[in-house]
Amino acid sequence: MTDGQNTPTLASPAAPGSPPAKLICRGLWKLFGADAERFLERTGGDPSAQQIADAGLIGAVRDADLEVGEGEVFVIMGLSGSGKSTIVRCLSRLIEPTAGELVFEGADLRRADARQLTEIRRHKMGMVFQHFALLPHLSVLGNVAFPLEIQGVARGEREARAMEMIDLVGLSGRETYFPSELSGGQQQRVGIARSLAVKPEIWFLDEPFSALDPLIRREMQDEFLRLQRVLHKTIVFITHDFDEAIRLADRIAIMKDGEIVQIGTPEEVVTAPATQYVAEFTRDVPRAKVMSVRALMTPGDGAGTEGTVPADARVNEVAHEVVHGRKPVAVVDDAGAVIGRLERAPVVDVLAPGGPEPAPATAAAAS
Amino acid sequence: MTALSDAGLPARPRLLRPAGLLPWAGALAVLAALWLAGGQAGWLNSYPDAWILPLRDWVSEAMRWLVKDASFGLFTFKELTRAFAGLLDLPLQICLILLSRGFAVPLGGDAGLLIPPLSWLGVTGALVWAAWRVGDAKLAGLVAGCFGYLAVFGQWNSAMVTLSSILVAVPVGILGGAALGILGYRSRAAERALTPVLDLMQTVPVFAYLVPVLFLFGFGPVSAMIATIIYAMPPMVRVTMLALRSVPAEVLEFGRMAGCSRRQMLWKVLLPSARHSLMVGVNQVIMLSLNMVIIASMIGAGGLGHDVLTSLRRLQIGDGLEAGVAITVLAISLDRLSQAIANRTSTPVHLQADQSYAVRHATWLGIVAILAGTYLLAFFLPALRSYPDWLTLDTGPLFDDLVQWINVHAYSVLDAVKSWLLIHVLIPFKRLLVEAPWPGVALLLAVAGWRIGGVRLGLTVALLTVFIAVTGNWEKAMVSAYLCGISVVLAMAIGVPIGVAAAANERVHRIAQNTVDTLQTLPSFVYLIPVVMLFQVGDFSAMIAITAYALAPAVRYTDHGLRGVSSEVIEAARMSGCRPWQLLWKVRLPLALPEIMLGVNQTIMMALSMLVITALVGTRDLGQEVYIALTRADTGLGLVAGVCVAFLAIIADRLIGAWSHKRKQELGLA
């Protein structure tokens, strides 16, 4: 284990300006294989990938640091086998980390004993699974009420709460159905309602939409955004689909072979990739979908503008207005104060990257 | 090594390559030398009595001590077994009262009030209704036909006695098996302890543990039930462990995230999620319990099993056949019913919220209504109470006539066939095995184990073989091996061609599949009846019965193995110009051989389990020893002989299993 465990700095609030951190993890390691802890100690807590492989271990998560802010949608994204499921399970201690620190709501989660952990999971955590993990013998109502039943909540109360949740995810009228009678999308709605029934403080979703076909996936993403607008949960969302990540994320962590290679907003990840690997990933992403108005505006007052757009809007959301307007538009911040102006030219550049650069698809075919 | 040569054709087994042949040749040479030397040193030919380890006496002694002297301080071992028996007797009595004999309330003096049992029509009707609710009209028809048979052919009362013991034994077997399975699932140590016991339980012939049960619990229906439970429970243990293990990891994780306690996890998450697989175990327990019906009647089960056994002993073929068929129809209807229930639980269908209580619980309400209605009606209509005699059919005389006819007209032909085979095949083979010097045979088997599966397997096989000799069972074991071996060869000779045909043709496949399924629901005893009818008692009858019983896996595995050969390899062979026969001989059969060998393995297991039963028709092998032990309640003799049969089975199983595994690896199939 690395030094510095339980030092007071650990639970200190995050940098000023960002929301207070709900969940912090530092120096997190998960090695699968025999005697992993001893191995980690032997190698000074920081073995190289080669050392891990030589020892016959699997480095599912390697030295991961991350902070999830209150009310934030934090997406962890990476290819299959990159360690996403493992890291999210370490965060809830479904999998015991090999080393590292976990701080949840200011308390050291790794020190919680079995009883405390059960309490935390019962009341503060919710999780949605890739393959739904519904109980086949219970109806929709029974499934959604299940976590409350486990806590010993009286039948009337828990069913009322479950009905509320079923309503929220749009499954009213199907509460007596069994999972086998529902489509995949509907089953995942049940999974979502179930995980929300306990009013969790933090919500883990492990590739919740990966098992669904593309149209349904899109619909569920919209549903997810709608829910989040209502609920403002703190969310750790796992996906291997970059489009999904940029649609949903406030911030994205990109994982490769157990390591987090970059954490940033979708815009940062796309415009300033930290490594070649991330650049490869983001190459095909339409910039207009991720760039914010703020990044393209010319600071100043609103002289000579017509109409306003919010600074945090994505370029594609305002493109039509700017391109077809006769004058530049004014850019306003959250409070409605004008902070700059947006011209047509930069927007067009983002929409249709000029110059001889060919479209990505043809580039791939040509090389 | 490369699995397939370039043409996609199987490589030659390594065992048959020149270098691999040396140890075999050596072992055979030693065997031959010992054989010749046997003339001088008698101990080579037959294991000397003076060297026999008195294991069976020790076992008997230990059992006697257990029953007579063992005590746990507060109570003795005997009191414990008594209490256990009493506990099982209570539900059995209740079932018997309900289904078969009613209850006499003494009213002082000679007067008494007889509270009658349930009406036969009511029981049938309730089951048909249940079948219709959980299945479809076809299932309901089947159940009606089966229970109708029981009534019409005068088997009702015996069948209800049998059904009563099934109704008690099955839940106990399920609960006990599930409990042990849960234990094995939760603790590695428990699993490691359970697995070898389960392995042994499934190979020790049933008779072997009838003896200690008889010794501990005495003669009677409860003992029979206990033996049934012991016999039927092991698969449930296995199925439970497997079912719990195969609950998806995500579901377990969900349970932990929801904050389930250990108990909640088991009862609310694991068991319900695994219930479909668990139902497979339930079905197995039911089928095995029914399989035990006849055997259990040897230690006092009564009912249909008793009827079969007595008719068999008196050679009343017709009666025996009727009762045997009654067991079969009982087995078929319970099998299909439990399968229908299993299918229903795997795909539950929601109910409308506004459905009334009556609609939601129609199945149970209907059953209760039918039973109660017919019960009351029967007070006015006695024909409802018990099936009227004058409507009963009896086919006994018909069959007796048939046997008579066959014996008169076909006796000479059947007898000629039988004598020819006995003289030219059975007896020479038997002598070969019995006279072979035991150390040489042990050596040959050990070498086989070593060449196929390595030193460990070789040692295991050698030890098991020597155990048989040391306990003084060598000769009997060789008779068992001969009967079993010849029957297996015969079963394969018949079964493999059928399997080949089934693999080639969809229709044959379907017919074979159905036939094999049905054959496997027949209790093993039923095979004896027609055989004894045609060939009287003796080795030949035993061989025919064993062959018939062991045929099913030969067909099934051949079919399955051939169908499993990859279509690419077949296409490659076709492209290189194989004719259909060449394709079969040179490509498909060799590639399917490992699978077919597993079929041989299964066939041997079935044959060995049938072997003991054929002791009833007068064989002189280990089975007979066990059977004799049963009649004398000689625990030591029964257990040791039973374990020897189990060891024969284990030797065959390990050798063939290892060979098949190795061959599959060589072929790149595993």
Ligand SMILES: Nc1ncnc2c1ncn2[C@@H]1O[C@H](COP(=O)(O)OP(=O)(O)OP(=O)(O)O)[C@@H](O)[C@H]1O
């Ligand atoms: N219980 C385990 N034992 C050993 N290795 C494991 C275990 N669980 C995961 N791994 C390994 O750890 C690595 C990371 O696995 P993980 O399931 O976290 O990947 P993932 O990013 O979620 O992939 P996917 O998109 O396929 O779900 C993989 O190489 C995997 O094989």
Ligand SMILES: [Mg+2]
């Ligand atoms: Mg995953």
